[in-house]
Amino acid sequence: PPPAGWAELESAVRGCTRCELHRGRTQTVFGVGNRQAQWLFIGEAPGAEEDKKGEPFVGRAGQLLNAMLFATGLKREEIYIANVLKCRPPNNRDPQGEEVNCCEPYLLRQIELIAPKIIVAMGRFAAHSLLKTETALSKLRGQRLSYHQTPLIVTYHPAYLLRNPIDKRRAWDDLRLARSVLATL
Numbered sequence: 001p002p003p004a005g006w007a008e009l010e011s012a013v014r015g016c017t018r019c020e021l022h023r024g025r026t027q028t029v030f031g032v033g034n035r036q037a038q039w040l041f042i043g044e045a046p047g048a049e050e051d052k053k054g055e056p057f058v059g060r061a062g063q064l065l066n067a068m069l070f071a072t073g074l075k076r077e078e079i080y081i082a083n084v085l086k087c088r089p090p091n092n093r094d095p096q097g098e099e100v101n102c103c104e105p106y107l108l109r110q111i112e113l114i115a116p117k118i119i120v121a122m123g124r125f126a127a128h129s130l131l132k133t134e135t136a137l138s139k140l141r142g143q144r145l146s147y148h149q150t151p152l153i154v155t156y157h158p159a160y161l162l163r164n165p166i167d168k169r170r171a172w173d174d175l176r177l178a179r180s181v182l183a184t185l
């Protein structure tokens, strides 16, 4: 099991060699934001920019995420952002099951420590790893689900929305749904 507090968890991630992805990384990408946040956003894995800077969602997908946050009336200081994988897969290929299994305990511990009121899973990898399902994203989004006892909303990944801007409206709807779920708690 991953170590207890933030400091131990951060240093365990920084030194992690549990899967082969550690060989290709510039650095790990732990997560960023308010550790007391009510909102937790979860993506897939660091890309090239994130690997360089050590922060999630600093590249093009991150700019779109900022727009999504703005549309939802959320400030960066109100949220925490993390990825399922803490290391960049080579050439941004899809995460492998083994990599998710190795890395997921870190995310699960982050979720316990933050104890968010709502989780937004962005894209198929985040949704499938948290929900332990293989149901299509299109079937998972748009409804209130839960991770343990915490409400969870699935939406499109910002990188997908860069390629399919037509679905932005639906993503905005998902975040509005998340906001209204939070308001009922």
Ligand code: URA
Binding pocket: 043, 044, 045, 046, 047, 050, 055, 056, 057, 058, 059, 061, 062, 083, 159
């Ligand atoms: N895509 C992700 O899923 N996470 C990042 O941090 C950047 C791009």
